[in-house]
Amino acid sequence: MNFKLKASDKEKLDKALAKKGLRTTKQRSFVYSVILGKRDHPTADEILLRVRNSLPSISLATVYNCLESLVECALVRQVNMDRSPSRFCPNLSPHAHFKCTKSGKIVDLSLKESQIKLLKKILPKGFVSSNFDLTFNGTLR
Amino acid sequence: MNFKLKASDKEKLDKALAKKGLRTTKQRSFVYSVILGKRDHPTADEILLRVRNSLPSISLATVYNCLESLVECALVRQVNMDRSPSRFCPNLSPHAHFKCTKSGKIVDLSLKESQIKLLKKILPKGFVSSNFDLTFNGTLR
DNA sequence: GTTATAATTAGAATTATTCTAATTATTGAT
DNA sequence: ATCAATAATTAGAATAATTCTAATTATAAC
Ligand SMILES: [Mn+2]
Ligand SMILES: [Mn+2]
Ligand SMILES: [Zn+2]
Ligand SMILES: [Zn+2]
Numbered sequence: 001m002n003f004k005l006k007a008s009d010k011e012k013l014d015k016a017l018a019k020k021g022l023r024t025t026k027q028r029s030f031v032y033s034v035i036l037g038k039r040d041h042p043t044a045d046e047i048l049l050r051v052r053n054s055l056p057s058i059s060l061a062t063v064y065n066c067l068e069s070l071v072e073c074a075l076v077r078q079v080n081m082d083r084s085p086s087r088f089c090p091n092l093s094p095h096a097h098f099k100c101t102k103s104g105k106i107v108d109l110s111l112k113e114s115q116i117k118l119l120k121k122i123l124p125k126g127f128v129s130s131n132f133d134l135t136f137n138g139t140l141r
Numbered sequence: 142m143n144f145k146l147k148a149s150d151k152e153k154l155d156k157a158l159a160k161k162g163l164r165t166t167k168q169r170s171f172v173y174s175v176i177l178g179k180r181d182h183p184t185a186d187e188i189l190l191r192v193r194n195s196l197p198s199i200s201l202a203t204v205y206n207c208l209e210s211l212v213e214c215a216l217v218r219q220v221n222m223d224r225s226p227s228r229f230c231p232n233l234s235p236h237a238h239f240k241c242t243k244s245g246k247i248v249d250l251s252l253k254e255s256q257i258k259l260l261k262k263i264l265p266k267g268f269v270s271s272n273f274d275l276t277f278n279g280t281l282r
Numbered sequence: 283g284t285t286a287t288a289a290t291t292a293g294a295a296t297t298a299t300t301c302t303a304a305t306t307a308t309t310g311a312t
Numbered sequence: 313a314t315c316a317a318t319a320a321t322t323a324g325a326a327t328a329a330t331t332c333t334a335a336t337t338a339t340a341a342c
């Protein structure tokens with residue numbers, strides 16, 4: 001319920017927004033703090049509900065606008081699985097996702113540098129990749 | 142323009158549909174043959190256009206219905222990238238996808254058994270995965 | 283052939299997301 | 313502080329991919 005950004009997170013937000021010529025607004029701050037606050041990969045709808053605890057007048061359009069800005073600034077990752085609504089993740093280090101088909105839970109799987117190298121080895125000569133998405137589906141015992 | 146299934150493909154289709162209690166119809170056969178005919182990961186709209194060369198009266202709803210059946214029968218893979226329209230792929234062996242951000246082309250990257258093993262190693266204990274999606278974005282020189 | 287069931291079809295409905303146009307907030311001069 | 317310019321937010325309309333509905337057509341079993 002208490003969505004206040006830590007000083008270091010606020011600084012990071014200010015800096016990243018400023019670099020793109022964007023302002024720090026309370027809407028962007030609350031959306032960012034909600035995403036940082038619970039690492040459960042919420043959808044825009046869920047983010048709307050959580051931000052409204054602190055900012056009851058925020059609109060869904062603004063949540064989408066804020067998310068676009070945060071993704072643009074590389075403060076947040078947009079995660080798409082199959083055709084379900086986009087989810088948002090504050091984990092900026094390269095990682096894969098695991099979606100439990102029973103509980104629906106989405107878990108980050110961190111990748112070691114060596115594992116990333118192995119993934120890149122999948123690419124034949126002439127294929128230059130800037131990013132990848134790796135998602136596992138299964139069950140979590 | 143000539144979408145006729147090879148005898149072996151027709152047999153595969155018949156068998157897979159029958160196993161799920163589904164009939165072989167000309168709509169399903171043409172949709173399947175279009176997907177087999179050009180390995181470019183077409184969308185439902187593109188499949189509609191191609192099938193209509195042979196079957197001018199087929200509807201988009203039927204294309205979606207046929208695709209659902211074919212995916213259900215594991216004759217075709219549904220490939221989702223970000224939030225763009227689903228694409229369909231006849232390559233049933235485990236593979237990754239590369240999407241060229243310049244040309245839009247989507248290429249299959251086959252995976253060796255050893256590479257699949259390495260991917261599975263990403264999963265911590267207790268995570269049991271039935272399938273994975275791996276997509277690279279980048280440019281193709 | 284009749285009847286039951288399955289598949290197809292056109293068009294309506296749904297859902298996530300984006301767009302539009304109006305309002306409000308912020309900035310940076312005066 | 314006032315003003316003007318610009319940016320951000322907002323409600324609601326629009327869009328686009330997909331799914332649903334209800335009617336029609338095709339197929340299979342008797
Ligand atoms: Mn959403
Ligand atoms: Mn499509
Ligand atoms: Zn994540
Ligand atoms: Zn493929």
